[in-house]
Amino acid sequence: MKRVLVVDDDPTVSEVVAGYLDRAGFAVDVAADGPTAVARASARPPDLVVLDLMLPGMDGLEVCRRLRAAGPLPVIMLTARGDEEDRVLGLEIGADDYVTKPFSPRELVLRVESVLRRTGAPPAALAEVSQPWLRAGPLALDPTARRATRGxxxxxxxxxxxxxLEYFMRHPGQATSREQLMRRVWGWEFGDLSTVTVHVRRLRGKVEEDPARPRLISTVWGLGYRFDAPSGHETAVGRDR
Incomplete structure (x- = not known):
């Protein structure tokens, strides 16, 4: 049973969210402030955290920083509808998803399930027959183990x-809009497109030699982005050696 830590100082919100997650088959723990959330996550690491940004004692952004510094823990933020700056900052420091208040508890459960599906181990059938690595210039990506390397x-x-990154490497040379990326990578039919922008910026910071002058993930003005293999290199698949 997957464990979810719900962090919100509003007892009504916590109770409703915990109830829906419990009925969906999750084990749920609840914290009402930042320090308690960090302590509980440290003592008994959850599989995912649902985290409100506005918390007493330690705000949600600082909680997110500390959780992400301790290791790869999925985080879904709860934000007020008008807090775009905080929402973007939360994505910048490593939150995986967000839901704006007021929100549908059913939608939140779907987001939790979606994020956990992407963090889980591959199905046995896929694990037995490993998928080939994807390669493009200095980048190599293992879809089965969910590992990526640069040089x-x-x-x-x-x-x-x-x-x-996996989507880009599977579609080299193809211009893709932010709306298409939101549907194909996030699985959302609609949402805040700044989510895509922030994640592309973060990804560039990790895969580009000079993120200010990206060579791999190019901006297609007026449309979106395109993944370009370095000159003289072709995107390819193959076993890692």
């Missing part, structure tokens, strides 16, 4: 960053 050095990617 032989492993990249510390969040869930969405990995999914985004």
């Amino acid at each position: 032989g050095t492993e990249l510390a990617l969040t869930i969405r960053e990995f999914d985004l």
Whole structure:
């Protein structure tokens, strides 16, 4: 049973969210402030954290920083509808997803399930027959183990960053709009497109030699982005050796 830590100082919100998650088959723990959330996550690491940004004692952004510093733990933020700056900052420091208040508890459960599916181990059938690595210039990506390297050095990617890089490497030379990326990578039919922008910026910071002058993930003005293999290199698949 997957464990979810719900962090919100509003007892009504916590009770409703915990109830829906419990009925969906999750084990749920609840914390009402930042220090308690960090302590509980340290003592008994959850599989995912649902985290409100506005918390007493320690705000949600600082909680997110500390959780992400301790290791790869999926985080879904709860934000007020008008807090775009905080929402973007939360994505910048490693949150995997967000839901704006007021929200549908059913939607939140679907987001939790979606994020956990992407962090889980591959199905047995896929594990028995490993998928080929994807390669493009200095980048190599193992879809089965969900590992990616640049020049032989492993990249510390969040869930969405990995999914985004895998999509780009599977579609080299193809211009893709932010709306298309939101549907194909996030699985959302609609949402805040700044989510895509922030994740592309974070991914560039990890895969580009000079993120200010990206050579791999190019901006297609007026449309979106395109993944370009370095000159003289072709995107290819193959076993890692």
